Amino acid sequence: MSGGTQPTYLAFDIGGTKVASGFVTLPAAAGDTPIVTGRCSIPTEAARGGDDLKRRIVALAMRQLEQAAAEDVTITGIGIAAAGVPDSETGVIVAATDILPGWRGQRIYDAFADVTDLPVRMIGDVGAHGLGEASYGAGRGKGVVLSIGVGTGIGGAIVVDGGLFTGAHGVAGHAGHVPSALGRGFLCSCGTREGHIEPVASGTGLKDLYNRRLEGAHEGADAADTAVEAGGDVPEPASSGADVAARAAAGEPLACAVLADSARALGECIGGMGNLVDPDVIVVSGSVVKAGPIWWDALRDGFAESALALVKPTPLVEGALGGDAPLIGAAAAVRQYVQSR
Template sequence: MTFTLGVDLGGTKIAAGLVAPDGVVTRRMSAPTPAAEGPEAILQTIVDLATSLTASAPGAAIAGCGIGAAGVIDPVSRTVQFATNSLPGWTGTRLGAEIERRLGVPVATVNDVHAHAIGEAVHGAGRGERTVLVIAAGTGIGGALVIDGVLQAGRHGAAGHYGHVPAAEAAGLACTCGGVGHLEVIASGPAILQAYLRRGGSVPRDTQEIFAKADAGDSVAAEVIDVAATALGRSIGGLINSLDPDLVIVGGGLASAGPRWWNTVESQARAEAMGLLAGCRIVPTSLGADSAIVGAASLITSSTLLTPQSL
């Protein structure tokens, strides 16, 4: 059988898998991202994972390798256009060309959240739908729009930075991008933790503990979660008004935090949407942790995912 290598490259972990033509991941491997060691160490980790996966399926043909990577990735030059300090030196890395040279197979690249969106739109919860909006809410807030199976990546490959739209709830708060008052600094996982600390809450281990505190009756924890979910929901409602998608798929770490968060996001999105659009379906992801691997692999197996019109 012919497989495609799919790689999900994040700031803390690199996951890779062998993906069958129907989008099923048959084998998976992962390794910590050696971010502090620089781009060369990251590239070598990708190669090592790919080599190990290929060796685990003797006789299988490898059609190519798709990579969803952290940072702003130009899908044409396959170069990292911009990355945060979580990946020092990553900006400027010729990701596609370097991996292609080392593996000897065709390589396609996109942003990791874009890969996640493609996976869900083509093989996941959005399968069969024409216009799919995907929102990923976790460490950051991102997403993508996929129309007729085509990723709408934008002029610089940076479309989908939904966390960097203004949000009234974030007024006056500095954003990591250098702006002020953006959605990400009130609605992301780290933002919930920071808001809890600003309100005088006891120091938690992580954002997950804040949800546990809210369920146990901590009113401050409940309030900061409500504010975060409200801000995200209102922004999703605004995107529904702007884009009129067939459905919205919401994923990321926060999407699995439980009904307190999910119900508020959904109700606020519907309240913000215009009457005609208030019934837009809002659903969770269906591929789970495999979504970016599947989406990245789909870049190789489907020629319609990236076109000049989508870039």
């Protein structure tokens, strides 16, 4: 097996739950689709600390490079989509939440330089997702792409003419940390309770919003009427955002209300982002986008209510690359880096 004249990169997607990897062959022709092979993953096991995680990522890289050599795949470079806020120039993780204890301050480029002389480029995981979708997915061919990832958390990326815009401090696109009245009182991953959208509209946030309202139902508040208006008992706490979506799909009134309120609030926030960025397209990806028509209808309603007249027609579309998007984006980032040297 060989990448031929099309370059193949070893890519990583480092998240709070797992570290995914694969060989990404980027197409020579603009309209072609990248090929991802050699997919594998290891659990992040965040509790073991940042030093341990870094060592296991490098060990995974060595196994992947050995596999590539065995399959006659020539690796041109290594692209990394990393959780937290990485410095792409120095290879240092400059900020990270408590989801990955000890991750902040890790020197990733130095660790890879000890085992390989291949060029390495690291960008944020949500930025990589956006770059993948903008380059080869639902945003392909558009000049300005706003990418929103709605999964365990909420993140975003701004891609302009094929380049990732990271801002002065590397944090541009942090879509989960824009204000929302619905989020007031909920603890955000950044530490505030003043009202961000992530703690009520991410997958985890859907669960927390549902369970907070359910507490009111158990206490006899107005939410009880919503929960049992169809004649049933007050439901048990939700275990996940997917659980809330499943209950909504089954017609449970409380779940339907939570799903719609959460999506509408997120849509309003995306409308505000659209007003600021004025993108050609807004790509929405992540596990929560599978929540169904209640979620999508409310998201689009909230966006329409918040967006300016000239921004309102901007299409909101579902991402096309699925879980491969960060790997493809990481490969695109290292290719850009190699070409610029």
